[in-house]
Amino acid sequence: MNWEERIANYEKETGYPKSLFGSNDSRIVGTWIMGNNYQVKSTYYGGYPATYLKRIKALFPDKKNVLHLFSGCVDLDIFPGDTVDINADLNPTYVDDAQKLENVPLENYDLILADPPYSIEDCDHYQTTMINRNVVMRSLSNNNDK
Numbered sequence: 001m002n003w004e005e006r007i008a009n010y011e012k013e014t015g016y017p018k019s020l021f022g023s024n025d026s027r028i029v030g031t032w033i034m035g036n037n038y039q040v041k042s043t044y045y046g047g048y049p050a051t052y053l054k055r056i057k058a059l060f061p062d063k064k065n066v067l068h069l070f071s072g073c074v075d076l077d078i079f080p081g082d083t084v085d086i087n088a089d090l091n092p093t094y095v096d097d098a099q100k101l102e103n104v105p106l107e108n109y110d111l112i113l114a115d116p117p118y119s120i121e122d123c124d125h126y127q128t129t130m131i132n133r134n135v136v137m138r139s140l141s142n143n144n145d146k
């Protein structure tokens with residue numbers, strides 16, 4: 001699917017107003033007005049707000065092998081896939097540090113969604129240290145080269 005088809009599918013499946021645009025370098029840009037419902041079904045701190053995953057799924061209907069990185073308590077009924085989190089208590093498919101990803105067969109996945117902690121305050125909640133996003137991106141690309 002190209003970006004135009006993804007955006008068309010998003011509008012068809014969600015029924016939300018046109019708010020996304022493709023750019024020449026294969027990025028989609030836009031603004032989502034999420035309304036006033038920021039409730040998180042799982043009640044997990046920092047979990048995706050209502051409708052967020054549904055919107056992402058509508059953009060990627062063709063992706064069947066999905067990896068949720070920094071998965072927390074992601075709602076797999078909405079967007080099925082495997083999960084990676086550093087916290088074993090959350091029972092992810094893989095317990096791993098996103099900066100290493102030594103235990104994750106990345107080549108099995110055709111879409112990776114990442115929702116890292118965004119601040120020291122967030123990390124305090126998860127009892128983790130702040131991640132280095134460049135290192136995460138490197139671990140995703142290095143492991144893919146294997």
Ligand SMILES: C[S@@+](CC[C@H](N)C(=O)[O-])C[C@H]1O[C@@H](n2cnc3c(N)ncnc32)[C@H](O)[C@@H]1O
Pocket residue numbers: 042044045046047048069070071072073074075084085086087096097098099115116117126128129131
């Ligand atoms: C913003 S929450 C994700 C919430 C998720 N999107 C949901 O809907 O429930 C961030 C998650 O990243 C995890 N985390 C923090 N540092 C990590 C690391 N270095 N590697 C993997 N997971 C990490 C935390 O345990 C937490 O569950």
